[in-house]
Amino acid sequence: MARNVLVTGATGNIGSQLAGRLAGQSDLSVRAFVRDADKAAALKDAGVELSVGTFEDGGSISSAVDGIDTLVLITAPNPNAAEQAGAVLSAAKQAGVRKVVRISALNADPNGPTDNTRQHGRTDAAIQESGLDYVILRPHFFMQNLFMAAPTIGGEGNIYMGMGEGKLGLIDVRDIVDATEAAVVSEDFNNQVLTPTGPDSIDFNQIAASVGRGVGKDVNYVAVPPEAVEASIIEMGMGEWFGEVFKHYSEAYSNNWGDFTTGDVEKLTGHPARSIDQFVDEVFAPALSQG
Numbered sequence: 001m002a003r004n005v006l007v008t009g010a011t012g013n014i015g016s017q018l019a020g021r022l023a024g025q026s027d028l029s030v031r032a033f034v035r036d037a038d039k040a041a042a043l044k045d046a047g048v049e050l051s052v053g054t055f056e057d058g059g060s061i062s063s064a065v066d067g068i069d070t071l072v073l074i075t076a077p078n079p080n081a082a083e084q085a086g087a088v089l090s091a092a093k094q095a096g097v098r099k100v101v102r103i104s105a106l107n108a109d110p111n112g113p114t115d116n117t118r119q120h121g122r123t124d125a126a127i128q129e130s131g132l133d134y135v136i137l138r139p140h141f142f143m144q145n146l147f148m149a150a151p152t153i154g155g156e157g158n159i160y161m162g163m164g165e166g167k168l169g170l171i172d173v174r175d176i177v178d179a180t181e182a183a184v185v186s187e188d189f190n191n192q193v194l195t196p197t198g199p200d201s202i203d204f205n206q207i208a209a210s211v212g213r214g215v216g217k218d219v220n221y222v223a224v225p226p227e228a229v230e231a232s233i234i235e236m237g238m239g240e241w242f243g244e245v246f247k248h249y250s251e252a253y254s255n256n257w258g259d260f261t262t263g264d265v266e267k268l269t270g271h272p273a274r275s276i277d278q279f280v281d282e283v284f285a286p287a288l289s290q291g
């Protein structure tokens with residue numbers, strides 16, 4: 001009998017790739033928890049069952065977890081993420097879900113430097129105390145975050161970030177999708193906390209050089225103060241919570257909080273993590289050239 005898997009956050013960066021991939025496995029039956037069925041039309045076409053609802057609507061969560069064996073719990077970064085994850089977790093326990101695969105965040109810790117880090121720390125602890133089997137994945141900074149800098153890379157050829165000279169082991173989201181798929185399919189990683197990273201810990205001057213090589217123009221990193229990052233996030237309309245979180249991440253990364261790599265992508269997937277050059281050549285430059 002097919003094993004039933006629910007993916008929340010299924011229209012996001014990770015979930016949109018993951019849900020379709022899992023649906024391609026003959027022994028899995030995949031349901032996606034989505035706010036907007038139209039946005040998830042491609043998932044439906046890929047054989048994913050859609051369950052429409054929100055983390056604020058307990059009835060919709062109960063329907064979504066009904067009959068599920070394995071829950072892939074993805075929430076968006078927001079001020080209520082820990083409460084949202086808690087609501088899904090308690091409904092899952094009540095419904096008899098066996099296993100939770102959680103997309104957490106780097107160095108998740110209730111006392112960490114950003115509110116996102118702290119919320120993930122609280123959720124990870126709740127999952128570990130839940131009595132359910134779990135795999136907690138704490139991925140590094142996404143290479144795909146560079147798309148936020150696409151307008152200035154395409155324009156004046158600059159990447160404005162607040163990371164100082166800090167190094168970080170950033171990761172391609174494609175590797176997070178591969179790692180999450182492995183965590184769902186295999187039982188070998190149950191009750192482990194893993195930290196998927198890229199293969200190299202590099203600074204933004206090196207990242208800018210890779211982007212410049214790939215897009216065929218001079219691209220420079222312009223280090224701005226973390227306070228300026230906060231102001232520009234707020235100016236972009238992303239709100240004060242995001243502004244403060246980006247400022248605190250900038251401060252932490254400037255102090256080499258993310259200056260490490262692990263072998264966890266290879267451990268989970270059997271293949272090495274993709275490099276920044278691979279990401280630029282295969283994902284970023286092609287997207288940029290298509291406008």
Ligand SMILES: NC(=O)c1ccc[n+]([C@@H]2O[C@H](COP(=O)([O-])OP(=O)(O)OC[C@H]3O[C@@H](n4cnc5c(N)ncnc54)[C@H](OP(=O)(O)O)[C@@H]3O)[C@@H](O)[C@H]2O)c1
Binds near residue numbers: 106116138
């Ligand atoms: N970016 C990074 O560098 C980084 C690094 C490590 C960890 N992380 C963690 O990765 C997670 C985000 O993963 P992602 O980038 O794949 O997600 P994402 O692209 O931010 O997508 C979030 C998903 O959650 C859904 N969602 C938002 N609010 C909801 C609500 N109230 N009820 C139901 N669904 C809701 C969204 O639906 P809609 O499409 O309808 O909006 C979307 O499907 C976060 O927990 C973040 O902390 C990020």
